Amino acid sequence: MNVGMLYSRIRKDEKLLLSELRDRGHEVTKIDVRKQQFNVSTPPAVFDDVDIVLDRCLATSRSLYVTRFVEAYGIPVVNRPETAELCADKVKNSLALASAGVPTPETEVAFTKESALESIERFGYPVVLKPVIGSWGRLMAKIDSRNAAEAILEHKETLGHYEHKVFYIQEFVDKPGRDIRVVATDGEPVAAMARSSEHWLTNAAKGATTTAFEVDAEVEALVRDASEAVGGGLLGVDLMETGDDYTVHEVNHTVEFKALNETTEIDVPAAVVDWLEERAAETVQARV
Amino acid sequence: MTAECVECGGEISLADDTEIGEIVDCPTCGTELEVVDVNPPVLERAPELEEDWGE
Numbered sequence: 001m002n003v004g005m006l007y008s009r010i011r012k013d014e015k016l017l018l019s020e021l022r023d024r025g026h027e028v029t030k031i032d033v034r035k036q037q038f039n040v041s042t043p044p045a046v047f048d049d050v051d052i053v054l055d056r057c058l059a060t061s062r063s064l065y066v067t068r069f070v071e072a073y074g075i076p077v078v079n080r081p082e083t084a085e086l087c088a089d090k091v092k093n094s095l096a097l098a099s100a101g102v103p104t105p106e107t108e109v110a111f112t113k114e115s116a117l118e119s120i121e122r123f124g125y126p127v128v129l130k131p132v133i134g135s136w137g138r139l140m141a142k143i144d145s146r147n148a149a150e151a152i153l154e155h156k157e158t159l160g161h162y163e164h165k166v167f168y169i170q171e172f173v174d175k176p177g178r179d180i181r182v183v184a185t186d187g188e189p190v191a192a193m194a195r196s197s198e199h200w201l202t203n204a205a206k207g208a209t210t211t212a213f214e215v216d217a218e219v220e221a222l223v224r225d226a227s228e229a230v231g232g233g234l235l236g237v238d239l240m241e242t243g244d245d246y247t248v249h250e251v252n253h254t255v256e257f258k259a260l261n262e263t264t265e266i267d268v269p270a271a272v273v274d275w276l277e278e279r280a281a282e283t284v285q286a287r288v
Numbered sequence: 289m290t291a292e293c294v295e296c297g298g299e300i301s302l303a304d305d306t307e308i309g310e311i312v313d314c315p316t317c318g319t320e321l322e323v324v325d326v327n328p329p330v331l332e333r334a335p336e337l338e339e340d341w342g343e
Binding site for chain 2: 252255
């Protein structure tokens with residue numbers, strides 16, 4: 001097959017995928033989205049021979065638009081734009097999870113400093129304020145007092161882009177110093193790791209240490225449900241332990257897996273390409 | 289293969305399997321550089337981190 005890979009930066013994750021695809025004899029068309037113009041009717045020529053497109057855009061805004069274009073051109077794309085939309089925005093992500101009955105942290109959205117403060121006071125301290133778009137643990141605030149809440153809200157309202165005036169307020173989950181990342185393909189776990197840190201943020205990008213995590217039946221079911229809630233695909237499902245249970249705080253649609261690949265025995269890029277081959281075969285069959 | 293840092297002019301060694309689109313750090317000045325060609329290798333300053341980057 002010929003896989004079109006949407007990108008603007010080749011990280012280790014993309015390099016692992018490129019190498020796995022080429023080792024299996026697949027052609028890869030690297031598509032740097034910065035260099036293309038996306039006409040609403042006619043696909044750019046770079047898509048001519050592509051059988052399936054894999055979205056590995058680093059920038060969420062580009063991922064959201066380009067996957068829409070690719071789908072409109074009638075070319076199969078993973079992940080689908082609907083999934084990207086539900087994962088890229090934390091509000092839509094939380095709504096999708098809650099609507100599907102997947103346990104997720106208690107969350108509220110408010111649009112003014114005053115109403116956000118009311119929400120924060122109702123949650124009590126500490127409480128978490130997150131940007132609706134963002135990654136790698138950036139611009140996350142754990143708020144411990146009313147004074148801090150007032151200051152952060154004022155800064156966001158005064159200095160922020162309009163998206164920072166959508167206040168996403170979430171209960172602080174007192175997790176045991178770690179969270180769980182599961183990479184899954186259409187709800188089937190590929191591999192999982194625990195990310196541990198003494199800091200309340202346990203993102204790998206923030207320097208958390210990682211260890212392999214064995215997926216139990218409960219996590220497996222939650223990952224399946226969370227995946228279904230956002231339309232399936234290649235996803236990173238993030239969970240926190242809450243005593244005897246779990247809560248799913250996020251599903252990622254352009255999942256990074258290099259840390260997972262180094263942490264577990266599983267060959268993650270091989271599993272991803274296995275799944276991609278299946279998806280490509282299904283779409284070819286559907287077109288016949 | 290080697291390329292020249294556009295910031296300090298230092299020489300940078302690149303692995304044979306270097307891909308267009310990869311980022312390398314100049315060992316001399318620390319500048320983040322994007323590989324924009326591999327035949328022959330050409331480097332440019334990498335774009336600054338944007339707010340919507342990441343998974």
